[in-house]
Amino acid sequence: MSINRRHFLINTGIAVAAGAISAAGQNSVVKATLNPAVNDLQNWANVREQFDTISRDYIHLSSFFLVSHPRPVREAIEKYRRAIDDNPFLFVEQNIMEMPARIQAAVAEYTGGKPEEIALTNSTTMGLAFVYQGLPLKAGQEVLTTAHDHFVHHEAIRLAAARVGASVKKIALFEYLSTVSEDEIVGRISKAITPKTRVVGITWVHSGTGLKLPVRRIADAIGEANKARAEADRILLVVDGVHGFGVEDAAVAEMGADFFIAGTHKWIFGPRGTGIVWAKPDNWKILQMTFPAFSMETVGAWMSGTPLKAPMQAAWISQGGFHAFEHEWALPAAFEFHKQIGRARIAERIHALNDQMKEGLAKIANVKLYTPRGNRLSSGLICFDVEGMRSDEVVKRLLEKRIVASTAPYRDSYARLAPSLLNTPEEIETTLRQIKTLAA
Ligand SMILES: Cc1ncc(COP(=O)(O)O)c(C=O)c1O
CATH class of the missing domain: 3.90.1150.10 (Aspartate Aminotransferase, domain 1)
Structure with a gap:
């Protein structure tokens, strides 16, 4: 333990004597457990078997809505739940500081990029709200979005823009779905960008039509528009990625988004009430904090009565407040499940x-x-x-x-x-x- 961390723990009153830590705390990352009889996940029947609590009386064609936990995820949640119920103070106290970094690492293995680029949230909605509320938007600037995004995305934009007096423009990305093309989508976005545009907010896969957007090409078009802009006026691309994440074979960190937001309780099969935001550290730095961050830097600044010097970072969202730790901490089991299947x-x-x-x-x-x-x-x-x-x-x-x-x-x-x-x-x-x- 570094001096800083020890100091932080002692001063925030969440440290206990090392000798008093329970054995449960040593088992901090729970491995995914498969039923040994069906553990070859190269076989689709065995993959289906992992969803062993879902009703077999139905054909489930709405599973994207909310996950039925597959066995390895359910077991990981259950192990953490039992450990927390067994000794809430000791188990949570021992794991709360280290666990986010381990989960960030598991997520980053899937998204590409680095662990410190991942924030842990409770849902797509929460991630969208954090990002839009924190963006450096000003009166007179505009958020360009589309007519096809989910209610929570439009609401996150509306609330953030209203707070600072920015405007919102919504455009249709195609004339007819029957003839839609990548060129049409990219062309419409490029045409709608004006000197006022500071943010472009899009959805990777539209839940209203099933249309998937060419995010990389949109990012490239925005990159072209940004060539003529100063860093402080750069157009930022915000992507609600929830219905591509866990479906597409794409590394999120390579897609060209500035902020990528997704729930992990849909196609990723993560615990209900989990989600992520991915952004590069330079983009995290420009987000304003809108939520008390439980970190050494923020608590340290508060305690010493000095201004906060460190810039905003992904981990600060992940550690904000107590929540259903057994669900958040079991998230690596879902990424492990995806990895095992491929x-x-x-x-x-x-x-x-x-x-x-x-x-x-x-x-x-x-x-x-x-x-x-x-x-x-x-x-x-x-x-x-x-x-x-x-x-x-x-x-x-x-x-x-x-x-x-x-x-x-x-x-x-x-x-x-x-x-x-x-x-x-x-x-x-x-x-x-x-x-x-x-x-x-
Ligand atoms: C495109 C899209 N974005 C966001 C959401 C909200 O997701 P969450 O429940 O993770 O907040 C949904 C809901 O399914 C959705 O379809």
Whole structure:
């Protein structure tokens, strides 16, 4: 323990004598545990077996909504829960300072980049709020966003802009989904950028249509616009990445975003109530703090009554306040699960199931498929309509057949399916047969 850390712990009253620390505390990172009978995760049936508490009476095509914890994640949560219940003070006290760094390292292995670039949050919503509230936005500047983002993204922008008197511009990224192209999307964003634009806020995969944006190309276009700008006026790219994260075989740190935000309780299969923000240290530095950060630097400044000298950093979000530690600390088990299966294999499998569903839907008379076919402009979400039927009616009729679909919570609300690792090609065929009957 460094002098600084010891001093910090003693002065904040959260240190105990080393000899009094319980044995539970020594077991601070819980390894993912698989059922030994089905531990070869190169086999999709075995991967499905890890979701051993989800009801087998349904075909789950809305798993992106909120995770059913797979076995290794559930067991990690359970081990931490038991240890905390056994001795809340000792176990939490011994692990609270070290644990975020270990989790950051596990996340960074998946995202690329460095552990210190990762902040731990409770959800996509919380990450978006932290980022937009902290951005160095000024009156007269503008946030450019799109007509296709989730309510919580638009609200995070609206609240942050209103606080400082900045304006918000929302643009459509395509004329028709049936003809949308990368060029059209990138061209529309480039055209909408003006000298006032300070932030561009987009969503990697739209949960209202299933459209996937070419984030790298958008980042490059913004990079071009930034060439003529001073550092302090640079346009910042904020990405809500929740529905690509855990699906696509992409390293977040290479995508070109300035701030990448995602919940990890959807496609990553992390504990419910977990999420991350990724940003380079230079970008963390420009965020203003909007939340008391539980760190040596901030507490030290408070105690000594001196101004805080250290710049904002990702870890300060991660350590803010007590929360459901058993969930946060079990997050590495989810990334370990992804690693064992393989990020490229996961992407391939989800795309194959989605292709199967989209090809099938496209052949059914009276069904309109909105989500682009192929992999370039779509990911793991599919939106469609059955002619003459409201989307909630489609969902209700599928549920009668024990197929869990959803509606998209947007003004134009389509029926939505999300084939995932929990599904099989046979389930896709069953679903297509039911939709064909509905549409007949
Ligand atoms: C695109 C998008 N962003 C954000 C959210 C909110 O996510 P969270 O529940 O992690 O806050 C959702 C919800 O599913 C979403 O679809």
